[in-house]
Amino acid sequence: MVNRLKPYEILYESLKLTLDLTERIVTEDEQVALRSFMRNGVKVLERALRDADEGKPIIGYHFAMPGEIVQCFDAIPLCFEAVPYLMAALFPDGAEYYYDKIHSFGSPYHSCTSQKGIMGMYLDQIADFDLVVCPTAPCDNTIASYQFFSNHAKKPLLVADMPYYRTKEAYQYFADEIARQINEISKLINQEPNWDKFKTAVQNSSKAQEYLIEINEMRRNIPCPIESIVNPLITGATVIMAGTPEKTQFFKDVRDLMRKRIKNGEGRLGEERFRSIWPNISIFFDIGLYEWLDRVVGLSYLVDVFTYYYYEPIYSNNIDEILLGIAKQCMNYPMTHQAQSFIEIMIEDTLWAAKEFKADCAIMTGHLGCKQIASAIQLIRETLRDELDIPMLTLEVDIGDKRFTSIETIKYEIEEFAKTLL
Amino acid sequence: MALDKLEFVQTANILKNTYIDQWKKEGKKVLGYYCSYAPEELLHALDILPFRIRGTTCKDTVLADAILSRFNCSFVKATLNLALEGNYNFLDGLISANSCDHTRRMIDVWKRKEVIAKDFPHFFLSIPHVITEAGLEWLKTEINAFKESLEKVYNRQLDEEKVKESIKVYNENRKLLKEIYSFRIANDPKIKSSDFARLLIANTSVPKEICNEELRKIVDILKERDGIKDYRARLMLVGSYVDNPAFFKIFEDVGGLIVTDSLCYGVRYFWDQIEPSSNPLLDIATRYYHKVSCPRMMDQHPARLDFVKDQIKRAKVDGVVLQRIEFCDLHGSDNMLFSHELEEMDIPILNIDREYLMSDVARFKTRVEAFIEQIMVSG
Numbered sequence: 001m002v003n004r005l006k007p008y009e010i011l012y013e014s015l016k017l018t019l020d021l022t023e024r025i026v027t028e029d030e031q032v033a034l035r036s037f038m039r040n041g042v043k044v045l046e047r048a049l050r051d052a053d054e055g056k057p058i059i060g061y062h063f064a065m066p067g068e069i070v071q072c073f074d075a076i077p078l079c080f081e082a083v084p085y086l087m088a089a090l091f092p093d094g095a096e097y098y099y100d101k102i103h104s105f106g107s108p109y110h111s112c113t114s115q116k117g118i119m120g121m122y123l124d125q126i127a128d129f130d131l132v133v134c135p136t137a138p139c140d141n142t143i144a145s146y147q148f149f150s151n152h153a154k155k156p157l158l159v160a161d162m163p164y165y166r167t168k169e170a171y172q173y174f175a176d177e178i179a180r181q182i183n184e185i186s187k188l189i190n191q192e193p194n195w196d197k198f199k200t201a202v203q204n205s206s207k208a209q210e211y212l213i214e215i216n217e218m219r220r221n222i223p224c225p226i227e228s229i230v231n232p233l234i235t236g237a238t239v240i241m242a243g244t245p246e247k248t249q250f251f252k253d254v255r256d257l258m259r260k261r262i263k264n265g266e267g268r269l270g271e272e273r274f275r276s277i278w279p280n281i282s283i284f285f286d287i288g289l290y291e292w293l294d295r296v297v298g299l300s301y302l303v304d305v306f307t308y309y310y311y312e313p314i315y316s317n318n319i320d321e322i323l324l325g326i327a328k329q330c331m332n333y334p335m336t337h338q339a340q341s342f343i344e345i346m347i348e349d350t351l352w353a354a355k356e357f358k359a360d361c362a363i364m365t366g367h368l369g370c371k372q373i374a375s376a377i378q379l380i381r382e383t384l385r386d387e388l389d390i391p392m393l394t395l396e397v398d399i400g401d402k403r404f405t406s407i408e409t410i411k412y413e414i415e416e417f418a419k420t421l422l
Numbered sequence: 423m424a425l426d427k428l429e430f431v432q433t434a435n436i437l438k439n440t441y442i443d444q445w446k447k448e449g450k451k452v453l454g455y456y457c458s459y460a461p462e463e464l465l466h467a468l469d470i471l472p473f474r475i476r477g478t479t480c481k482d483t484v485l486a487d488a489i490l491s492r493f494n495c496s497f498v499k500a501t502l503n504l505a506l507e508g509n510y511n512f513l514d515g516l517i518s519a520n521s522c523d524h525t526r527r528m529i530d531v532w533k534r535k536e537v538i539a540k541d542f543p544h545f546f547l548s549i550p551h552v553i554t555e556a557g558l559e560w561l562k563t564e565i566n567a568f569k570e571s572l573e574k575v576y577n578r579q580l581d582e583e584k585v586k587e588s589i590k591v592y593n594e595n596r597k598l599l600k601e602i603y604s605f606r607i608a609n610d611p612k613i614k615s616s617d618f619a620r621l622l623i624a625n626t627s628v629p630k631e632i633c634n635e636e637l638r639k640i641v642d643i644l645k646e647r648d649g650i651k652d653y654r655a656r657l658m659l660v661g662s663y664v665d666n667p668a669f670f671k672i673f674e675d676v677g678g679l680i681v682t683d684s685l686c687y688g689v690r691y692f693w694d695q696i697e698p699s700s701n702p703l704l705d706i707a708t709r710y711y712h713k714v715s716c717p718r719m720m721d722q723h724p725a726r727l728d729f730v731k732d733q734i735k736r737a738k739v740d741g742v743v744l745q746r747i748e749f750c751d752l753h754g755s756d757n758m759l760f761s762h763e764l765e766e767m768d769i770p771i772l773n774i775d776r777e778y779l780m781s782d783v784a785r786f787k788t789r790v791e792a793f794i795e796q797i798m799v800s801g
Contacts, residue, residue: 105758105762106757106758106761106762106773107754107755107758108746108750108751108754108755108758108775110493110748110749110751110754111751111754111755112751136550136551136552136720139523140522140523140718140751140752141751143551143717143718143720143752144717144751144752144754144755144756145751145755146720147717147720147723147755147756147759148755148758148759150721150723151723151724151727151759151763152759152762157720157721159551159552159720159721161550161551161552161554161556161557162551163548163550163560164520164546164548165548169563170548173556173560176556177556180554180556342529342530342546343527343530343534344530366491366493368493369751370493371493371494371495371523371524371749371751372523372526372527374490374491374493374494374523374524375489375490375491375494375498375523375524375527375528375530375531376527376530377491378488378489378490378491379489379530379531379534379535396491396492396493
């Protein structure tokens, strides 16, 4: 295998090319958030590729595992779930070839594309890694698909077991699991954890979190001062830039843009006719959808499960306290917080977000992979209707595969839904 | 004597049965549970009857479809439908666990929709997904908390000696089932898998002392029986939950005998005993934690593979049927791994999906028949 990090190389080339084109075509004031994401993403990927050339170990990690723990080591973090969805956003056929690859190996069509992309890439011998870290959350697909890496790819799989509850005891149990994971990584790659590097990574993410809290304060404004596309961008930055200064920079750029717009009395591009919250995740396979929502439908996509989340930034200097903070953060991480435990949490969060962000409606991506949410969709719809008189549209989609539900169908359903809001 | 004529065995065809009627008449409680990780011994020690939730008698899922998504497991839909129709009103409480995404949400739906009643007691067990020392400690604490919740809700105290007695009763039950299993894997099997399924279903619907008494009678019946000779292939069934004897009959009708399985409502239910010590709660936790797992246990795939391989050899299996209920990601992915790993044993494999309500029997039967032909040709 020539390049074990081929997926990042593909993403790097594509992101860099798109950035170059964007910078040539649009003025400095346009597409600020998208450009910041691309600039910072390119830097993160460039660093990973450079490190791969130097032969540093590659640690595959699950999106819901704090990527900061990989920063404890002189190693390359490779976020498995980020790869297919970034490809879906960047290429017309996304990672479909790799989904088909793993399907032909026997994977069920209904398991989650977020993991199937990298599984297919492993079979196609364009991705490899030294070890894998993941939690037992937020869903069956995490539990099911990651067993491929340990049992077929024969990679060490370090699993941090997450309890179902959000209690003091549960947080401490999970903090101990993360400590065990770090210890095992250390043994496997023969490196001592670099706690200073770890603290810096945690500080970077905490600073980004402070910006996000301010971003969310500003998103309450009517009209919303930021474009809908910021939601998938925040999701991408959260998972692929974990613990890096680039993550902090991206969130700062978005914050600064919003501050400026509010100061100038400006909203996002396009008229805001409706305000929506998305109780699950963005659709990645056609990010042109979000500009269409803003400009054509006039529907602001305010927040989703990945972008309204709150956890306390970690300011401590004490490693045990930081690990406990990371454990709390991970257990309250997007999607994990809402969907790994009792559904009351997701229902309460959705109600809270609808009220806080002054939403007129909700759009639920009933993603094929999200069985943990599938049983809750109707409960959420009824609660929004009964308590806030807010309607919810459910889109049955695969967020990373356009073949399941086409973008035309999605747009048609949203248009018809929007008519009912008038 | 045909086993399906026994009153005990016939309880597999219905939900509420006469044994439950008698139990309730005595003022005792019945608790429903979805997952085989529910520690039945504790309930038994408190004089509570554990009843495994199943989809028996479900004809359609019209009511459940209005609540659940089309991406939900059809078994879970069937059980919810039955509950919404009032068929589970004989239950006095529900136990759930973080077993899989479909079943763990049932506690949320039952609660939120007040499926049985507003103040219907619900209990939950958070079970670790990996085997570690800390995990065992967590489960022990969890089982203790579960015990305390039961004591509080039902206003009674659990006697440790009673738990030890219950462990004996359950160990005896598993021993008897294993004895019957030995008739199933014999060269000329003395019990068909459809009948074996009936026994197992009845066994989770009737008080255990009665089960043990009935199972002893069945052992005696089987001892006297001639074995089955007119079959075409010995099969092993692996994968998603099966609680319908008619499902096994599809195989039997085309000459396939399922002589063993790796199912949570099958051999895995009784395979592991509790090793008694002076600490019965720890003994229970240890058994449930280390039992042959389902794919919810993230680090136990190698142990499951060993179990499947061992069963193939033990029961002289000619072919393995890997099946999953549609939208079951856990078994779907586990089956994907098995389908490659079992290649080294050079054993024919059928990997297939299905609906719980058996709406596609004809397709399934054709596939099974073709599979048996394949075995006959290759064998």
